Amino acid sequence: MTTTLPRRPGPFAGLVGDIPASLVVFLVALPLSLGIAVASGATPQAGLIAATIGGIVVGLLGGAPLQVSGPAAGLTVMVYGYVQQFGLASVGIVGAIAGGVQMLGGTMRLARAALAISPAVLHAMLAGIGILIALGQLHTILGGTPKSNALANLATLPAALAHADPGALLVGGITLAVLLAWPRLGRRLPFLPGSLVAILAGTLVSLLLPGDLARVTIAGSLLDAIRLPAFGDHEFTAYLGAGIALAVVASAESLLCAVATDQLHPGPRADLDRELVAQGIANTLSGLVGGLPITGVIVRSSANIASGARTKWSATLHGVWMAVFVLCFAGLLAHVPMAALGALLVQVGVKLVKIAEARKVASFGDLHVYLVTLLGVVFWNLLWGIGIGFALALLLLLRRTSRVELATTDHANGTLEVRVGGHLSFLAVPALVAQLGELPPRRTVHLHFEVDGLDHAAIEAVRSWRSGYEKAGGKVVKASLDRLWRELSGRGDQTPPAEE
DSSP, rough: OOOOOOOOOOOTTTTTHHHHHHHHHHHHHHHHHHHHHHHHOOOOHHHHHHHHHHHHHHIHHOTTTTTOOEOGGGHHHHHHHHHHHOOOOHHHHHHHHHHHHHHHHTTTOOOOGGGOOHHHHHHHHHHHHHHHHHHHHHHHHTSSSHHHHHHHHHHHHHHHHHHHOHHHHHHHHHHHHHHHHHHHHGGTTTTTHHHHHHHHHHHHHHHHSOOOOOOOOOOOOOOHOOOOOOSSOOOOOHHHHHHHHHHHHHHHHHHHHHHHHHHOOOOOOOOOHHHHHHHHHHHHHHTTOOOOOOOOOOOHHHHHHTTOOSTTTHHHHHHHHHHHHHHHHHGGGGGSSHHHHHHHHHHHHHHHHHHEEEEHHHHTTTTHHHHHHHHHHHHHHHHHHHHHHHHHHHHHHHHHHEEEEEEEOOOSSSOOOEEEEEESSGGHHHHHHHHHTTTSSEEEEEEEEEEEOOOOOHHHHHHHHHHHHHTTOEEEEEBBBHHHHHHHHHHOOOOOOOBB
């Protein structure tokens, strides 16, 4: 009797579902890549190069098979700042350095460390970026150009409204209307993303209008846009600092996106270190050939999974379709009006401001961290906003770990029962000593510890207080702190401690 063993799936298994999914993701990524490039102060080709490299390189090498990578709205403000600081020709150096840092971090298995950023800081950063994008692109819809910062965009908005270009306003309004209506109108055409339909609608309307509207500028082919970055007049340390900052933000966004993507499908879980190395390779290549920085993008990743993707080939093929389109049909992009891209970016920016996440942050008591980070990102700059928010989150963490709770019961026989709760570390010692010092003198105190942490400084503080209290005529009955420490730290005897 012979037994037939089941065939192992080949490397191209699942392509039946992956090819249609890759086409959907390509249609989603194309207009977004153009818009993000324009909002970043770069050429449209820079966004298309990044989308191509992100799809192919991260798709083939990454550790999150269903995640889709490319230029991301979350990096727009940071990249725009670097374009203004270093010049477009030098931004690739920053991207390449960021990629090198990411590869080093992934090789050293540090990917999990990037997830340590406070959710309040992360969501506030994205919301702040969304506000900045929306404020700037409102000027584009009105026929003007975005200003350099939020205050300037706000201050000049009334004048922009008063002198709005009717054609640009009509195109932008129609594009926004299609974007908002498509979730209902497009139910029978789920393979057509609303962003693409909206851009097409805006473009067709613009072709019927008299006059000249500002349109996407395509100077040469994609191959003409591929060039090595050039060092400007800045010191290398300036590029290094910018690259490290970009690596931290891009890594956090990519890895958090990978974790979120894992929740959307039942397949293999993401290998975060491998994903970080792949993101680094892609960012290095993109920077060296004139593309924008790359991250994992949740919108494209969720569209990939919802469209039936099963393996890494969907993300990879979306990059292939991007390359084919920009090599053969890039001239069509010159018909796209800037007002239509501006409307798309306004919607992207508004979507980054997630009220549900803000409410969740508030429910955990971190609303002030969220607000401080948000205001810092919008009215100062991205790095300072993140830094201030992170510092405030750390200070609040220190404050929480320094709290100690004493519950005192005064019994009729004159004894005091004191229950100590909290995390007894060296940070809590001042509060602990102060509260123990307020106990009535010359009593019998039964001291119980219901704590989730204990260190040497706290043990010595309690012993010192006990010694002083008993010398003053009182008596203290408590469990052995050394044995309690061994229980909490998982060392030694786990039997209940005896009273001493």
